[in-house]
């Protein structure tokens with residue numbers, strides 16, 4: 001794999017804080033947030049992807065990449081072990097839902113941040129969009145709160161979550177070797193937190209289970225292909241508070257994404273949330289793919305046989321809404337990373353979303 005999925009993993013402020021106002025200063029920092037792409041840059045990126053489509057990967061190899069997808073990832077983890085992805089500490093900044101409590105107040109009824117995205121709400125500056133999830137069913141309001149979150153706590157950034165000792169069930173899909181799971185177990189001190197985590201790479205799950213912080217009382221790791229039609233899972237339907245999807249849906253073949261998202265949504269409690277971050281359209285990693293690596297529009301295979309898709313906000317919105325969820329957040333994070341030594345500019349595009357299962361299903 002040429003680059004890590006999100007190489008800016010270090011602890012950092014919520015994105016959107018460092019803005020490049022004077023292009024002359026571009027090499028003064030390693031990264032700039034909310035970089036605005038002009039039409040010319042967008043058109044140039046589109047042209048590159050059109051060119052990539054002219055020379056597709058061999059069709060017979062395409063089937064192999066699908067049927068042996070888990071094996072390619074097994075080989076990846078056999079080679080890299082737990083050295084490739086860094087621990088994702090930034091997750092707690094972007095997804096304070098994962099923290100657990102800062103303080104707890106049973107009388108706290110300020111559930112706005114969980115259920116009422118405000119029009120034009122913008123956590124990270126001009127280039128980030130939070131669209132209103134208004135649908136035919138009406139506004140997202142208190143009714144989307146789960147009974148499980150009746151007892152709420154104030155969290156960092158004003159989000160809400162169950163109290164410290166309230167039983168909560170999280171699931172991370174495509175957890176790899178645990179770069180999210182272990183920071184999560186170490187940060188969220190709720191003794192009744194159960195973190196389920198799965199990956200279709202048995203090698204990754206084995207490595208995760210051998211980690212010194214793996215604690216069977218709070219963590220249940222298992223092998224699962226999220227594209228499988230009737231998978232066995234170690235929890236009941238509608239039992240999860242949070243599902244975490246970090247750079248995993250992009251690894252799934254586009255034809256199977258919707259069914260996978262529908263299935264994951266069925267695991268959520270009413271009021272439960274999917275937290276999502278993945279590659280956005282025209283990310284540097286997409287534009288770097290050479291001829292013969294493109295499998296279909298915006299879907300590519302890397303040299304090691306692992307695959308990656310590059311999403312638009314609209315595609316993700318459609319998929320999650322079709323799965324019956326409501327939109328709390330759908331942001332595009334456009335970052336300009338800079339290699340000061342080599343005077344290189346790298347335009348990164350990531351998409352970050354939060355979707356909630358309504359208590360009353362959307363009709």
Ligand SMILES: C[S@@+](CC[C@H](N)C(=O)[O-])C[C@H]1O[C@@H](n2cnc3c(N)ncnc32)[C@H](O)[C@@H]1O
Pocket residue numbers: 005069073085173174175176177179180198199200201204224225226227245246247248251252
């Ligand atoms: C880019 S890695 C991200 C790993 C981890 N989420 C992280 O951010 O460090 C993608 C992960 O998704 C897993 N994966 C890909 N397709 C999957 C599928 N159909 N079912 C379950 N896991 C899958 C891969 O094995 C790999 O661990």
